[in-house]
Structures are given as C-alpha cells and as structure tokens.
Amino acid sequence: MKRLDVDNLGERLTRRLAGRLSRRSALARLGAVLVAAPAFPLLPVQRARAADAGAVAQQGTDFSRAAQTHDDTACNYWRYCGIDGNLCSCCGGSTHSCPPGSQPSPTSWIGSCVNPGDQRSYLVAYRDCCGAKECNKCSCLNTDHAMPIYRPQANNHIIWCFGTQSFEYHCSMAVLVGLAE
Amino acid sequence: MNPIAHKAGRVAVGAAGLLMSIAAGIGAPTWAAQQPAAADAPPVLQSETAGVTPFAGLTPHELSYNTLDGLTGGGIRVIDGDTAKLIATVYSSQYANFAWAPDHRTLYVSETYWTLGNRGQREDVLSIYGGPALSNEGEIPLPGRLISDPKTNTFALSPDGRYAYDYTFQPAPGVSVTDLNARKVVTSVEIPGCGLVFPFGKRGFASLCADGSLAVADLDRQGKYSVHRTKRFFDIMKDPVMDESVADRGSGLALFITNDGWVHPVQLGDAPRFDPAWSIEVAAGLSPATSTVGQITWRPSGQVPFAYDAPRRRLFALMREDSPWNNEKAGSEIWVLDARHHRLLHRWPVPESALLVAITPDAHPLLFALSQEWLWVMDPDSGAVLRATEIVTPGLVRVRGE
Amino acid sequence: MSARVALRLVLFGLLGVATAAAANEPGGHPVSQLMPVQVAYLTSCGGCHGIEGISAPRAVPTLRHLTGSFLCTPEGRQFIVRIPDVALSNLSDQMLTRVMNWVVFDLGAPVPAGNAARRYTVAEVARLRREPLTQTGLTPYRERVVARVQARCAAAAGLSVYGAAYGPGVKSGSPKS
Numbered sequence: 239m240k241r242l243d244v245d246n247l248g249e250r251l252t253r254r255l256a257g258r259l260s261r262r263s264a265l266a267r268l269g270a271v272l273v274a275a276p277a278f279p280l281l282p283v284q285r286a287r288a289a290d291a292g293a294v295a296q297q298g299t300d301f302s303r304a305a306q307t308h309d310d311t312a313c314n315y316w317r318y319c320g321i322d323g324n325l326c327s328c329c330g331g332s333t334h335s336c337p338p339g340s341q342p343s344p345t346s347w348i349g350s351c352v353n354p355g356d357q358r359s360y361l362v363a364y365r366d367c368c369g370a371k372e373c374n375k376c377s378c379l380n381t382d383h384a385m386p387i388y389r390p391q392a393n394n395h396i397i398w399c400f401g402t403q404s405f406e407y408h409c410s411m412a413v414l415v416g417l418a419e
Numbered sequence: 420m421n422p423i424a425h426k427a428g429r430v431a432v433g434a435a436g437l438l439m440s441i442a443a444g445i446g447a448p449t450w451a452a453q454q455p456a457a458a459d460a461p462p463v464l465q466s467e468t469a470g471v472t473p474f475a476g477l478t479p480h481e482l483s484y485n486t487l488d489g490l491t492g493g494g495i496r497v498i499d500g501d502t503a504k505l506i507a508t509v510y511s512s513q514y515a516n517f518a519w520a521p522d523h524r525t526l527y528v529s530e531t532y533w534t535l536g537n538r539g540q541r542e543d544v545l546s547i548y549g550g551p552a553l554s555n556e557g558e559i560p561l562p563g564r565l566i567s568d569p570k571t572n573t574f575a576l577s578p579d580g581r582y583a584y585d586y587t588f589q590p591a592p593g594v595s596v597t598d599l600n601a602r603k604v605v606t607s608v609e610i611p612g613c614g615l616v617f618p619f620g621k622r623g624f625a626s627l628c629a630d631g632s633l634a635v636a637d638l639d640r641q642g643k644y645s646v647h648r649t650k651r652f653f654d655i656m657k658d659p660v661m662d663e664s665v666a667d668r669g670s671g672l673a674l675f676i677t678n679d680g681w682v683h684p685v686q687l688g689d690a691p692r693f694d695p696a697w698s699i700e701v702a703a704g705l706s707p708a709t710s711t712v713g714q715i716t717w718r719p720s721g722q723v724p725f726a727y728d729a730p731r732r733r734l735f736a737l738m739r740e741d742s743p744w745n746n747e748k749a750g751s752e753i754w755v756l757d758a759r760h761h762r763l764l765h766r767w768p769v770p771e772s773a774l775l776v777a778i779t780p781d782a783h784p785l786l787f788a789l790s791q792e793w794l795w796v797m798d799p800d801s802g803a804v805l806r807a808t809e810i811v812t813p814g815l816v817r818v819r820g821e
Numbered sequence: 822m823s824a825r826v827a828l829r830l831v832l833f834g835l836l837g838v839a840t841a842a843a844a845n846e847p848g849g850h851p852v853s854q855l856m857p858v859q860v861a862y863l864t865s866c867g868g869c870h871g872i873e874g875i876s877a878p879r880a881v882p883t884l885r886h887l888t889g890s891f892l893c894t895p896e897g898r899q900f901i902v903r904i905p906d907v908a909l910s911n912l913s914d915q916m917l918t919r920v921m922n923w924v925v926f927d928l929g930a931p932v933p934a935g936n937a938a939r940r941y942t943v944a945e946v947a948r949l950r951r952e953p954l955t956q957t958g959l960t961p962y963r964e965r966v967v968a969r970v971q972a973r974c975a976a977a978a979g980l981s982v983y984g985a986a987y988g989p990g991v992k993s994g995s996p997k998s
Contacts (some may be wrong), residue, residue, distance in 0.1 A: 300712055300742035322568075344876045345590070347868040350860075361855060361863055363872060369537045372490055382744045386662045387570055388614030389629035389655055390590065391868045395568040395662075397514065400590060400869075401877025405514070405566040406537040415872060416853035418860045590869050590881060591959065609959055611905030630909045634955075646955060656911055 301382040302352035313378035317362050317412040320349035320384045322394035326367055326409040328376035333412045336367035340408040343368055344401040347392055349383065350418050361415035368399035370408040471552040474507055476523035477819045479781035481506060484789070485515055485569055487814035495528065496811070500785040500796045503808040509548050510555075514566050516574035516815070518583070520599075523819055525549040525556075527599070529564055529574045529585050545583060545597055559602050562595055563587045569814030570662050571723060572615040577622065578668050584616040584624050594624065594636065596644075608644045610634050615662060619671040619687035627664075627675070629655055637689050649691055652683055658710060661719070661746065667729040668820065674727060674734060674758065678746045679708040680719050682734070682758070699736055702756055703763040710743035718743070721750045723775035723815055727758070728784060728799070734758045735786065735799070737769075737776050749774050753788060755799065767802030770795055777816045789813050858919045862928075865910050865920070874928040882963075882983040888929025890970055890977035897970045898937045899949055900963070901925075908953035918946040933974045 305316040310327040317333060318325070330337030346365035353360055385392035399405040477483060480500040486493055493513045497506040511517065515530035526548040534540045544558040565573055565588040573586040576599075583597040587607065594608045594616055613628035623637035631651035639645045653660050658677045666673035666687065675683040680699035686692040698707045700717060708716045719725065720739035724746075727734055737750030749772035755765040767786075775789040778799060786799035791812050796805045855863070863872060870876055874884035891897035902908060902921060912920060921941045925932060932938045954962060967980045 298712070300744060303712075344871060345869050345881065348863050348872075350864065360852070361860060363868070371537075374490055379747055381747050384744070385629075385655065386614075386627070386659050387565075387567060387573070388592075388612075388627045388662070389659070390588065390592070390614070391865055395570065396588065397566045397568075398868075399566070400880045403538040404533040404536070404541070405531070406533075414852065415863060415867075416855040416859075418855055611953075611955060611959060612909045628909070629911070648955065 298352040298354060298357055299382050301380060302354045302357075305351075305354050307353065307355050311376055313376070313380065315412075316353050316355075317351055317360075317414065318378055319351035319380050319382035320347075320362070320392075320394055321364055321410050321412055322379050322381075322384075323366070323377065323407065323410040324373040325376035325378060326373075326411045329367075329373035329409040331367060331409065331411065334414070336411065337370070337373070337409065340367035340370040341402045342366075342411070343399045346398050346413075347390070347394060347396070348415065349392060349394075351382065359418040361418045363411075363413040363415050364394060364398070365411045365413055366398040367408045367411065368397075368402040369404060369406050372407055373409040375409075473551040474524070474553045475551075477519055478523075479779055479819050480785050482777055482779075482787050482794070482816055482818055483517070483519070484775075484810070484813045484816045485511060485517060486811045487569060488812040493530070494811070495526070498794060498808065498810070500779065500787065503794070503796060503806040505808075507553055509553055511546070514569065516569060516571075516585075517817070518574060518576050518821070519817065519819070520549075520576065521580040526553065527576065527583055529561065529583075531564060531566060545585070557602075559597055559599075559604065561585060561587075561597070562604060562607055563589050564595070570615070571815045571817075572617060572662060572664070572666075575616050575618050575624075575668075577618050577620075578671075579621065582622065584618055586614055586616055586626075588614070594626065596622075606644060608636050608646060610636065610646060617666045617673050617687055618668065620689075623687070623689060625673070625685075625687050625691065627660055627662075631655055633685070633691060635687075635689060635691060650693075652685075652693055652696075653677060653681075661724070663721075663723050663725055665725045665727040665734075667727055669729060672729075674725070676719060676725060676736075678718065678743065679710060680717075680736075681707075684758070697761040699734075699738075699754065699756060702761045703754065703766075708743075713742060715740060715742055717752075717754075718746060719750075720746045720748050721774045721776070722747060722813075723777070723789075724750060726776045726778040726786075728778045728780070730780065730782075732757065732759045733764065733778075733799075735776050735778050737773055737788075738766075739772075749790065750776075753786070753797075753802075765800075765802065767797065770804055770807070775813055775816050777818050779818050780820045787816065787818075789816065858916070858923045861912055861916050861920050862923060865912060866906075866924075874924070878979075878982045883979060884924060884928050886929065886931070887977070887979050888925050889932035890929075890974050890980060891966075892925060892932050892937045893935060893970045893974040893977065894966075895937045897966055900954075900966045902941070902946055902949040903952055903954045904959070905953045905955050908950035909955075914943050914947040914950070917950065918943045921946060931976070933976060935973075 301319045305314050307316050310333050327333055336342045343366045346363045348361055348363050350359045350361050384394050387393045387395055390396055397405045397407050481497050482500055483497045485495045493511040493515050495509040495511050495517050499506050511528045512530035512532050515528055517528045519526055528546040532542045543561040543564045545561055546558040547556040549556050564585050575584050581599055583599055585595045587593045587595050592610050592614050595604050596606050597604045610626045613626040613634040615627050617625045626634040628634050631653045633649040634646050636644050636646045658679045660675045660677050664675045671687040673685045673687050681696045683696045684694040700708050708718050717738045717740050719736045721737040724737040734756040736754045738752045738754050739750045751772050753767045757764055769788050771790055773788040773790050777787040779785045784799055786797040788795045793807055794810045795807045869881045870884050891901050918941050971977045
C-alpha cells in the first residue's frame with residue numbers, strides 16, 4: 239500500500255476539502271453512516287478550555303497533539319494513530335463499515351489513541367476489509383505505539399484478513415471499542 | 420490441382436515455417452551459436468531471431484527489489500547501479516519475499532496465491548527461478564506463511580544456501596524449514612511469542628521475541644530442532660527493536676537496532692554473545708533519543724532504514740528529525756557510522772526523502788537510496804548522487820550476498 | 822461565505838443532529854467504558870482472539886463460552902496459563918491473574934463444576950507462567966489436553982474446531998472458517 243507523506247498532508251487535505259463542494263454528497267455520506275451505524279458513538283468532543291490549553295498541549299501523544307476530530311478522511315483523524323493502509327472512509331465505507339464488495343475481517347490488531355478533545359485514551363480496533371483489490375485512496379501510515387511484527391497484537395503491517403476468503407487487502411477501518419481509562 | 424488451393428497451401432506451409440522458425444528463435448538463447456540443421460535450411464533467412472537477454476547472475480552493483488503496490492500486484496526487479504537501467508523482472512505475488520542463492524543466479528520467492536484471485540484454494544509456495552533466462556523451475560509447497568507488507572527478515576536462506584527459513588504466522592508463529600536440494604519442507608519450528616529469522620551456522624536461526632529476548636533454534640543431537648531463549652535485552656513497550664534490524668550473513672553478526680537508535684550488536688550462535696549497546700545519536704555527538712512526548716531529535720526512520728557494510732564495518736542509517744513513534748516515515752539524511760568505534764563518519768542529505776537504503780558488498784560500493792518513486796545511486800564516501808531512475812513502489816531490497 | 826466554510830458548517834451541524842438523534846436511536850448508546858481487565862485482554866489477546874472472544878475459529882481458538890471448559894481437568898487449568906503467548910505476555914502477575922479469571926469465568930463461561938473449577942490466584946499464575954510451553958509442539962499438546970477435557974466434559978466439543986486452518990489442501994473461505 240502506498241504511503242502518504244504526512245508532511246504534505248496539510249496541503250493535500252486543503253485541496254481535498256476544497257474539492258468536495260457537493261453538499262449533497264457530504265449529506266449522503268453522513269446519512270449512510272447514520273443508517274449503517276446504530277452504535278454511532280457519542281464522543282465527548284469538548285473544545286479545550288482556553289485556560290487549560292497549555293496543559294492540554296503537554297498531555298496525550300505526539301500524534302494526538304496534531305490530530306483532529308472532525309474529518310475521518312484525513313490521516314490525522316484522531317482514531318488513525320496506528321493505521322496502515324487505505325482509509326475505508328475514502329473507499330465507500332466508514333471507520334466501522336467495509337465498502338460493498340469487501341468483507342470485514344474477524345481479526346484485527348487493537349491499539350489505543352488519545353482523543354484530543356477530551357485527552358482520554360480509547361481502544362481502536364484496526365480491522366481490515368478484504369476481498370477486493372486495493373482501494374488505493376487516502377493512504378496513511380501512522381505508528382503511534384505500534385509494535386514490530388514479532389508482537390503481532392499491535393502490529394499494523396500484518397494483513398489482518400484471517401477468517402475471510404483471501405488476503406486481498408482493500409482498506410482499513412478504525413473501529414471504536416471503548417474508553418480505555 | 421486447384422491453383423488457388425495450391426497457392427494457399429504453399430502460403431500456409433510458408434507461414435507455418437515462419438512461425439516455427441520464430442518459435443525456434445524464441446526458444447533458442449541468442450548467445451548460443453545457432454546451428455541450423457544441415458538438411459533443413461530455413462525457408463526465410465531472418466535478420467534477427469528473438470531470444471532472451473542472458474542473465475549472468477546478480478552482479479555486485481545490481482540491486483533487486485520487489486514492489487509493494489497493491490494494484491500492480493508484486494514482482495521482483497533487478498536494476499544495474501552502474502547504469503540505473505532495468506535488467507530483469509520476475510513475476511511474484513503480492514506480499515512476497517525473496518532471496519538469491521549463493522550462486523547469485525537462482526532466485527527463491529516465497530509467495531501466496533488463491534486459485535481464484537480473491538478466493539479459492541490457498542497456495543503457499545516457494546517458487547524457484549534460475550538459468551540464463553531466469554525461468555521458473557517449479558515450486559515447493561509451503562505449509563503456510565506470513566501475509567504482511569514485505570519485511571526483510573521474514574524469509575532467509577541459511578548461509579550456505581541449502582535451507583530456506585520462512586516465518587509463518589497462521590496466526591500461531593513458527594518457522595518452516597525447506598531443504599532446497601531435496602525440494603521439500605523438512606519441518607516447522609514453533610516460536611511462540613517470537614518472529615522473524617536471522618540465520619546462523621549450518622541449520623541455526625534466531626528470532627526476536629516480544630518479551631525482549633532472542634529465541635535461538637538449532638538441531639539437537641537427535642537431529643530435531645530445539646528452541647531456547649536468551650536473557651531479555653530490550654523492553655519492547657518502551658523502545659522496541661525494529662523489524663528491519665540487519666545481520667551480516669557471513670560473520671553472523673546482527674545489529675538489533677531500536678526505535679530510539681540503540682544498536683545491540685549480537686554475535687549469533689547457539690549461545691549468542693551480546694556486546695554492549697551503543698546509541699546512534701550519541702555516536703553523532705547528540706544526547707540519546709527517548710520516547711518522551713515532544714522530544715524532537717534525530718531518529719532512525721524508514722521502511723528499510725538500515726544497511727550494513729560488513730567488510731568496512733559501516734552502518735548506514737536513514738535518519739529523520741522528529742518526535743517519537745514516527746519510525747517508518749521517510750528519512751532526510753543517511754548517516755554513515757563506524758560500527759566498531761561507534762562514531763559518526765558522514766551525514767549525507769538524500770534528494771527529497773528516502774524510505775529504503777542499501778549498500779553493495781564489493782570493494783567500490785554503491786549506496787542506494789529509494790523513495791516510493793525514485794532510486795538514487797550515490798557514492799557512500801562523498802554523498803554525491805551519481806544517477807537516478809524511476810521505480811515502482813518498493814517493498815524490500817536485496818543486493819548480492821543478502 | 823466560502824463554499825469550504827459552508828461545507829464545514831453543514832458537516833458540524835449534521836454532526837450535532839446526528840448525536841442527538843443517535844442518543845434516541847434504538848441500539849444507540851454512548852461510548853462504552855472498558856474495565857482495566859478488559860483493556861488488558863483486548864490489547865494483549867483481543868486482536869486475534871476477537872473482541873468478544875470470537876474469531877475465525879479454525880485459525881485462532883475461540884474463547885467465548887469455551888475456555889471455561891479447560892477447568893474440567895487440572896491439566897487444562899494449567900495449560901491455558903502456560904501457553905507461551907499468555908505466560909510470556911507483558912502483563913504483571915496481578916493483571917494476568919485478573920485476565921485469566923475474566924477469560925475463564927466471564928468470557929468463557931460456563932465453568933463446569935469440579936475440583937479445578939475455582940478462581941486462579943496470583944501465586945498460582947505466577948508459578949505457572951514461569952514454565953511456559955516453549956519446548957513442545959503446542960498444537961499437538963493442546964489436542965491431547967482437549968481430548969482429556971472432552972472426556973470429562975461434554976460441553977467442550979467446540980474446543981476441537983481449532984486446527985491447522987491454512988495448510989495445503991485446505992480450502993479457504995469455507996463457511997466453517
């Protein structure tokens with residue numbers, strides 16, 4: 239899977255946002271999420287109080303300090319702190335649903351990411367969607383506390399398609415498991 | 420006789436003869452003198468016949484790499500560092516690994532296919548390519564293997580080239596051992612909690628373990644594999660040893676390098692010898708790197724960030740100035756380190772940024788730096804960029820002897 | 822205002838609507854608070870074994886409703902702590918004991934009544950994990966342990982599903998996997 243140079247991310251993100259002017263397509267996408275996700279998580283996305291801004295900047299991880307909580311098609315979306323591959327959100331799926339034509343794998347690796355809105359740690363299951371050709375959109379590689387391949391429970395280079403029909407990797411989800419603190 | 424039919428028949432014969440001579444030409448290597456059978460002169464005297472450019476084996480200045488791109492689906496390419504030209508391409512599946520035999524001519528490819536592409540019967544095989552046309556010479560069925568992005572140390576040959584070791588992950592971890600002469604898998608060794616293979620000796624290999632130790636596997640007196648663990652020498656949760664650590668096959672010296680740039684030299688063997696660790700950053704006159712949030716410093720970073728020049732004991736490391744836990748992003752410099760005296764020799768900036776690095780093992784080595792799109796050939800002693808070529812997204816790289 | 826700002830307002834506005842709607846939606850619920858023992862299980866084991874202890878059963882042993890059966894025999898009780906990935910995990914003795922009890926008595930319930938059907942103690946787990954099964958062939962050893970467990974407890978039939986799932990000749994994608 240191609241890697242995105244995160245240093246150029248800001249520029250690409252701006253271009254992508256500017257290109258997505260269609261209100262209808264944005265609505266359609268959100269609508270699909272509402273329908274497909276009865277367990278749509280309510281994140282306590284609090285804006286850091288101005289008085290705590292300095293303290294907040296000291297907490298979290300280096301990734302969470304640069305992360306955002308509103309655009310799941312960008313590599314610095316807070317849940318993607320350990321993602322490797324294409325974002326299913328850019329491929330017709332979402333952070334927790336596979337695009338049609340692919341299947342979710344029952345296995346995954348589980349990492350934890352800090353939500354910059356509330357500075358708390360959440361467990362995220364990086365579950366791959368398998369069975370279709372590589373989506374080849376929104377390629378990201380983040381390795382916040384990712385482990386080498388000989389500790390597979392936290393490795394994001396293993397193709398986590400065990401239990402599906404093949405290891406044809408399509409995209410990666412970042413499924414919220416729960417609050418880890 | 421129907422004149423039209425007769426003419427058509429002669430044209431048909433002529434066409435068949437032409438096709439046959441073309442076929443003969445493709446089959447016949449161009450370097451071998453063509454000996455037309457005396458009694459059978461070709462009906463058409465061709466200016467050229469088509470053959471295959473002979474492959475003389477991986478030369479010291481050639482680089483081989485496989486592709487990572489999920490759309491093009493794999494493949495192993497050989498590039499000549501002296502000319503930056505593509506020399507050969509061998510087919511492989513996605514997520515393949517490969518290694519050259521000590522004869523530099525035989526290529527072993529560990530790969531996986533499903534009979535119907537994204538479904539069907541799974542086939543894990545060790546494919547063999549060789550000869551002057553790098554032709555397929557069959558395959559050895561494997562009992563399974565790891566499907567992951569290409570990682571250098573998931574597949575390796577024994578130093579004498581007689582056995583192949585393949586890290587399997589079903590997801591229970593193990594290493595399959597293939598006898599390449601007999602062309603069959605002889606055993607699988609379970610290595611619970613560990614992974615990767617670093618071969619040593621005739622039949623031994625070491626694997627890195629999640630508890631911070633090494634697992635050492637070798638044949639016991641009954642000819643069966645037994646595995647034992649060494650002491651713990653790193654803390655994986657705080658500062659893990661990187662998968663892309665390097666080992667010199669000739670001497671059995673491994674350099675296990677952590678995210679924070681600590682180099683653990685280990686002489687591999689049944690009783691590995693752990694030499695004192697040294698820090699890449701300290702070798703460059705900096706403070707040691709840590710994984711403290713916010714500490715921006717130079718760190719080893721990349722997809723294949725290390726190359727080891729064994730004859731001159733130089734470690735080449737792709738380096739990036741960044742905060743912790745970003746060790747797979749591209750590096751902006753190649754640091755050349757004296758691995759014996761633990762000193763920085765040079766810092767060479769890379770054109771743009773690089774994800775992979777390699778050094779050839781000969782007396783006048785070439786330094787290779789690769790990004791997702793480019794291969795730069797550099798002089799390791801001056802940092803000069805000698806030539807460059809566009810490449811397909813690389814997965815892992817091997818030079819002669821690796 | 823620019824189209825880009827307008828788009829953001831639309832997205833945030835909808836997000837506000839969505840959160841309110843989800844709170845009232847059947848099945849909608851706020852973010853789950855995980856217990857420390859669950860976090861330990863999930864980060865050390867849950868990726869392969871499944872968040873709820875269910876995964877591809879022929880590739881990875883299923884835990885849900887099955888691990889309790891290992892306590893049918895003393896040997897089974899010891900086995901699951903001595904599995905190398907358990908014994909050599911990065912968890913402290915205390916946390917590993919809590920995880921084992923959770924995996925057996927919560928995730929893996931029911932636990933058939935018997936001599937071995939008591940909760941693990943820290944001292945016991947600390948002792949067992951010092952003898953990980955790193956030397957023997959783990960899969961055949963497990964088969965023997967399971968066979969003896971199944972001889973005692975009929976409910977343990979599901980323990981046999983795990984085996985070599987991806988060797989040659991095994992068709993992937995079959996419904997059982």
